[in-house]
Amino acid sequence: MKDHLRPAFILLVLLSALTGLLYPLAVTAIAQTLFPREASGSLVMRDGKARGSRLIGQSFSEPRYFWGRLSATGPVPYNAAASTGSNLGPMNKALRDAALARIEALRAADPGNKAPVPVDLVTASGSGLDPHISVAAALYQAPRVARLRAMSVKAVEAMIGRHTTGRGLGVFGEPVVNVLELNLALDAGGGSER
Amino acid sequence: MTINNLVQGGLYVALLIVLAWPLGSFMARLYEGKRTILDPVLGPFERLLYRVAGVKPEVEMNWTAYAGALLVFNLLGFLAVYSLQRLQHLLPLNPMGLGPVSPDSSFNTAVSFATNTNWQGYGGETTMSYLTQMLALTVQNFVSAAAGMAVLVALIRGLARRQVETIGSFWVDMVRSTLYVLLPLSLVLAVFLVSQGVVQTFRPSQTVTLLEPARDADGKAVTEQTIAVGPAASQVAIKQLGTNGGGFFNANSAHPLENPTALSNLAELVSILLIPAALCFTFGRMVRDERQGVSILLAMTVTLVGFYGFTASAEQAGNPMFAAIGADIGYGADHPGGNMEGKEARFGIAQSALWATATTAASNGSVNAMHDSFTPLGGLGPMVLMQLGEVVFGGVGSGLYGMLVFAIVTVFIAGLMVGRTPEYLGKKIEAFEIKMASIALLAPSGMVLAGTAISVVTTGGVAGIFNPGAHGFSEVLYNLSSASNNNGSAFGGMSTNTPFYNLLLGLCMLVGRYWIAIPVLALAGSLARKKAVASGPGTFPTHTPLFVALLLAMVVLVGALTFLPALALGPIVEHLMMTAAA
Known part of the structure; x- marks a missing residue:
C-alpha cells in the first residue's frame, strides 16, 4: 500500500x-x-436594465400577462437562487390543491372560457424556473390577454407564434412559448394597455 | 405511447449506437497501448505525469496491487473532497460567501463523488463555493469515472490474457481514461452546451428587476430576482459523460441554465450512455471477438428500449386526478399532455421519460425531471433499472463489469443445466469465480433491502419522508436503491441531508462500489492466471441470440426475485390506489 x-x-x-x-x-x-451572452446567463436588457434571463421564468399573476408554469421554489415562486420542483407525489392532496387553485384563478380571470386547461399550466416544473409553456397553454390564454389589452385575438396569436420555438431539429422535445419574452413584447407595444 | 414518443426514443438509440462504435474502437487501441490520433498532443504530457509521479508505465500489477492502488487513490480523493468542503469559507472563489459544509454532509458528498455515485444531499447553488464545485467535485467526476473504466479494462484483460499474473497498471489505465477520453469529450461538450445557454462564468449571482413583483409567503412584495450562475458548463459536461450526475444547480438538468434547449438535452442525453455503450465495442475488440461485445450491447439496448416504452407510456397516460378537475392531459401536436408535474415544458413527456430511463440504466443519476412526481409506474421503471444492479449500460466501466459478472453467472447456470464445467471466452468458470460473482451481485441488493427496512422503522428514517402513504415508502426504497447501486438520482422530496441519511446512504455507496469492484478485480486476477480451453461441441456460445435472451432473463430474474415484494408495497399499491380513485 x-x-x-x-x-x-x-x-x-x-x-x-x-x-x-x-x-x-x-x-x-x-x-x-x-x-x-449565453455564458453569462442570457440576460434580457431593456433600456439598459436587466429585466430577466431569456432562460429563467418569472412569476406572473396579473391577467394582462401570460402566466407560466406553477413554481414550487421558496420563499417566492421562480426563485432563481434556489431551484427546486414540488416533489409532490401523484396522490398527494397538495398536488390536487395547487392545480385546482390555478384552474380556479384562470377561470376567474377569464369567466367565459370553459375549455379544459392544458396540463402544463396547472403543474409545477422540475426546476421551478421553467421559462416556457406549451403552445396550447399560450393559445388558451390568448383571448383573456387580448381582451385586457384591447387587441384582437389574432394579433395576440401572431405574437405567440413569433415567440414559439419548435422542436429541436424538428423532432426532439416539444414546441414551446417563451413567457417572459412574450410578455415583454406585449408591454413594448404589442398592444395599448386597455 | 404516442408516435412522437416512439420517434424521439428510436432516433436517440440510433444516434447513440452510431457514435459509440468509433469511440469504442478508439478506446480499444488506447487500452492496448497502441498509438492513437491524440498521441502527438497528449503523449508528452502523459509521460511527464508519470515521470513526476514516479510511475513506470510499463510495469504492470497483479490484482491485489491493482486493487490497492484503486483504494489508496480513492481514499486520498475522499479526503480532498471532505477537506475542501469543510474549509471552503477560508478559500478563494467563494463570491457568495458560503459557509463550511456540515461534517455529515461533507462525508456523504465525499463518499458520493469518490464512488462515482454523485448522490446529492445538498443543493448546489446554496451550498458549494465555485472552488468546491471545481476542485473537489469536478475532479472526482473525472477520476472516479476513470477509475471505473480502469477496473473494467483490468477485467477484460483477465479474460483476454492467458496464464499471467498481471492485469495492467491502475495508474496508466486511470490516467489514460482521463486524458484521452473524458477530457477531450468534455471540452467539446462543454463548449456546445454554452452555445445553447448553459452558464460558464466566475461572476456572482446576477440580479434583475422583475416585470411583475412577486409576493413571498408573508405577502411582502419582491421586485428583484437573483439568478444563480457559475462555471456550470464545464461541470455539466463531465457529470453527463462520466455517469456522475451531480448537478451544478439543485434542480440538476431540469434547471434551464444547466440544460436550456431540446438540443442541449439531446447532447446531454447521448453523453449519459455514450461511453458505457462504446465500452461494449471496446470489450469485443480486446477479447478479439467483436460478436461478444455486440451481444452484450444488444442485451442492454433491448432492456433500455423496453423500460423506456414502459415509463413513457405511464407518464403519457398521466394522472387521472388532473383530468377530473378540468385539465387536459391528452397529447396534441402543440401540447405534451400526460403527467407534467415536475417536468419542463421544453422536454415534454418523451425527453423526460427517455432521460429517466437512460440515467437509471446508466448509473448517472442526473435528472431533467423530478422522479418523485412521476406516476407510480413511471417511477417504478427507473427504480427497477437501478435495482437490476446498474448493469444496463451502467456506470462508465462499472456497468459493463457488472454485466460481465452476470454473463459469468449465466454460463454457470447454463452449465449446470447440461452438467458440464462452464466456460466464458475460453476460461473455465470455477468455484472461486462464482463466489466472487455472487458477492458482487448480492452485496448492493442486501444494502437496499436492509437499508430500507431500517429506515422505515426508525425515527431518523421516517422523519425524512415527504409524501404520505405508499409514495413515502417508494421514496425510501428509491433512494436506498440509488445509493446502493451508485446511481445518485433521487425521489427528491425526501429530506436526506440529515446525519441519519448522510451516514446510512454513505455506507450504502461504499458497499455498492467496492464490494463489486474488488471482487471483480479478484475475478480478473483469477481469470488471467487460467489457460484458455479450446471450445468444443459442449461449449455454450456467448454471441448468440440464445445467450442474449438467457443473460437478460438472468438479470431480470435476480432483480425480480429480490425486489418484487418491496415494490408491491410502494409503487404497485400506489398505482392501484391511483387508478381506483379515478
Missing part, C-alpha cells in the same frame, strides 16, 4: 490542477470569447 501513496498523491494533485482548474478555466475562456 505504501508504494501506492506517492503516485496516488502526485497524480491526484496534478489531475486536480488539470481537470479542476485548467479545464474549467479553458472552457470559461472559450465560452466568454465565443458566446459571451
